[in-house]
Amino acid sequence: MQGRLELLTLRAPSLDGNPLGDPAERPLHLYLPPGHDGARERFPVVYFLHGFFGTADGWVARSPFQPTVPERLDALVAAGVIPPVVAAFPDGFTALGGSQWVNSEASGRYEDYLARDVVAAVDARARTVPAPEARALVGKSSGGYGALSVARHRPDVFGHLAAHSADAAFEYCYLPDLPRAAAALEGTDPASWHAEFLRRARETKPRSDDHAVLTVLAMAAAYSPRAGQPLGLELPFEPGTARLRTEVWERWLAHDPVRFAPRSLEAFRRLGSVFVDCGRRDEYQLRWGARQLVETLRQGGVAVVHEEFDDGHRGTSYRYDRSLAFLAPRLARG
Incomplete structure (x- = not known):
């Protein structure tokens, strides 16, 4: 890698005393692009949200013959496909397998943890542009759901999103x-x-x-x-x-993106970028929710890039190449 990864330990006040007794101290993997430390410029940040049963460490775990997502990101920067960005990989795992990145009385305040604790930690460590137009949420499956859910509540923090194979059309x-x-x-x-x-x-x-x-x-x-x-x-x-x-x-x-999108159009219209995709052979039938969501957003005046591809739900990390190529050049720089 031409950039480098750092592993931080984040003490997250938002998770103190959570009902499941999960740790408030969490790993946070941070990708810093080449030349970060000596640069005068400041960089936008892409926040990657893992899916159900995922962890922060899963982003750096190796699979045979395939690059990790940080390696994919680094290769895109090295090839000049995208400009240099900082990337953050927070941890939203719970004793039940995942948080959906929402605030809940049953599991904890994971939206607050992301929008407050994680963002503050990244801004403190990296040379970031501390503004919503310089921050993107990117996730797949439950992480894609989290990107949609958090973005509708916090357009004051995150200004761009990519939702890959996101939970939608709950029925x-x-x-x-x-x-x-x-x-x-x-x-x-x-x-x-x-x-x-x-x-x-x-x-x-x-x-x-x-x-x-x-x-x-x-x-x-x-x-x-x-x-x-x-x-x-x-x-x-x-x-x-x-x-x-x-x-x-x-x-x-009420938490289904297909249902909450009509009530959240003002927030989605504030976003600088919205990318939605899903495989045509998705085993959880998520392409239908993606299509319904995109239709609602477009009818509400939200510009959306919507793509379908010939694959299922698993093993589709290569799709981040596509969303990053769209999002990264659109992020504000300083």
């Missing part, structure tokens, strides 16, 4: 997991199941069917928290029958 991407979770939770409750899962995972390993249960619990923590309930969340189905609880499911839908 297509989440409903199939509800009966699987209902079966696993039959005869128990979320807190008891989770405690047993953690014990089993430590002693042996997670089972393949655990993923659906954790997905439902994590999304319930993000979208339907309820104080006093096991794990502080309310499930969107009735135990025993798996019948949909309409009032709880409506709370989930």
Whole structure:
């Protein structure tokens, strides 16, 4: 690499005392472009948000025959495809597998952590342009969802976004997991199941069917928290029958980008760049949500670059090359 990576340890006040007992001290990987330390100029920042079950360290973990995302970014800078940028890779993992990068009474204040603690730490360490027009949110899957969700609330902090294969159209991407979770939770409750899962995972390993249960619990923590309930969340189905609880499911839908976009058009219109893509063979049917979201944004006067590609949900880090080539030249520099 011509640039370099630094690993910071971030003490995040926003995560102090979070309900799941997750650490408030988090790793933060930082990419500094070539010549950063001796430069007079200041650089824009791309904030990468990992997906569900992801961690900050996952961005630098090697896969056979493929570059990491920081290496991809570095190669784009070295080749002159994009101008030099700083990149930040924060950690949004929770005891349930992920935070969706939202503020929740059940899991913690992860939007505040990102918009306040992480941004402040990056601005303190790197030669940044401390302005929204110089900051981009980029993520895939739950990270893409986080980019959309945070951008609609914090256009005063982040001025550009790229959402790759983002969670959207919840009836297509989440409903199939509800009966699987209902079966696993039959005869128990979320807190008891989770405690047993953690014990089993430590002693042996997670089972393949655990993923659906954790997905439902994590999304319930993000979208339907309820104080006093096991794990502080309310499930969107009735135990025993798996019948949909309409009032709880409506709370989930209020967080769906397809549903919140019409209410957030003013915030999206403030953004300097919006990039949305999804694979045509996405296993979670996310292309339909992407199409619906883009249609709503465009009808609301938001300029959107929308692309589809011939692939599924996994192993698509090469798509960051495309979003970065679009976003990076549009970021303000100093």
